[in-house]
Amino acid sequence: MIQQLQLILPEMPRGFHLITDKVETFVHPLPEKGLLNLFLQHTSAGLCINENADPSVRTDLEYYFDWLVKENNPHFTHIYEGTDDMPAHIKSVLTGNSLSIPIHNNRLALGTWQGIYLCEFRNKGGRRKIWITVIS
Amino acid sequence: MIQQLQLILPEMPRGFHLITDKVETFVHPLPEKGLLNLFLQHTSAGLCINENADPSVRTDLEYYFDWLVKENNPHFTHIYEGTDDMPAHIKSVLTGNSLSIPIHNNRLALGTWQGIYLCEFRNKGGRRKIWITVIS
């Protein structure tokens, strides 16, 4: 059985944002067992899973990705939408834009410390659309 | 319901290549709703999703990945298949080799600007095999 929903997230500032609660509330109730796929319909933001507790992990991730993919690289040619544009595309490829998470006992089977992140790589990314597909 | 197909892509030059049309034509017709998984059976190429319009995004991605994972690194020990070999394995881990894309209204639910890329990291990668699994 396939169920599909579209979650629209309001604009968030550049950075890594915990969205686990938003996702869990939106898909409630879940089937007893299955697989949930999140698919972000954008090329300058990403989805990933990481620590849900200490916010310093998210701060350090933002620092690191900004260091790894620097703005104003003179070799970039895709530059007319701003200095954050091409770095955002690259970061999106590095994080990926989709997650598949098991559903077990009517809940997302995340580990104790795992949360779902929206990675907003643009300065003004606008609202972001995520297709959610539940297979059960 | 599970359907499986094997898509064989002809050899492409090193770089990032848009293959959305090839995939959509190959899997036509799609079920009304479901999930499509693409699985590349190789360790020196990748699959990712990024901009389908301006080709400068693909050029800049190729520049960036070549900068990030330089050839002729004296620390590499897996070197007997050429200087592009070990960098290709690393790039493949960074991009991933599999994508899961929702199917909605008999179409891939890609965002307006999203396309499917084959990332060819070898100089002469040969043809590339992709297993396509459709769950509906």
Add this chain to the structure above:
Amino acid sequence: MIQQLQLILPEMPRGFHLITDKVETFVHPLPEKGLLNLFLQHTSAGLCINENADPSVRTDLEYYFDWLVKENNPHFTHIYEGTDDMPAHIKSVLTGNSLSIPIHNNRLALGTWQGIYLCEFRNKGGRRKIWITVIS
């Protein structure tokens, strides 16, 4: 049809480890066709697919990831669990923590040279839990 199993891997040393045999033995027998999802319930380790033959690929991957995400970066603020902690979170985001692999003819449809890796990024990561979901 959905089947779920939890695979618990014993503690492994820091590095990239081939776990294909462990996974295949654990999920035997597989259905004729379907999709197998592996979901690692941790934020400081990863899952990826790469070469199953020459172990130098795994050694070079470890070298490369340690070079890319250096320890003792003075900008990191998430530091109280040791110098390997924040780099492990970053590496986990770069590799990802989940894989979806097609099942064809009752086997994982891996390419000739593909193996499944557990990427252990902590010095002492402890045992690691993987949820396996089989859709058929």
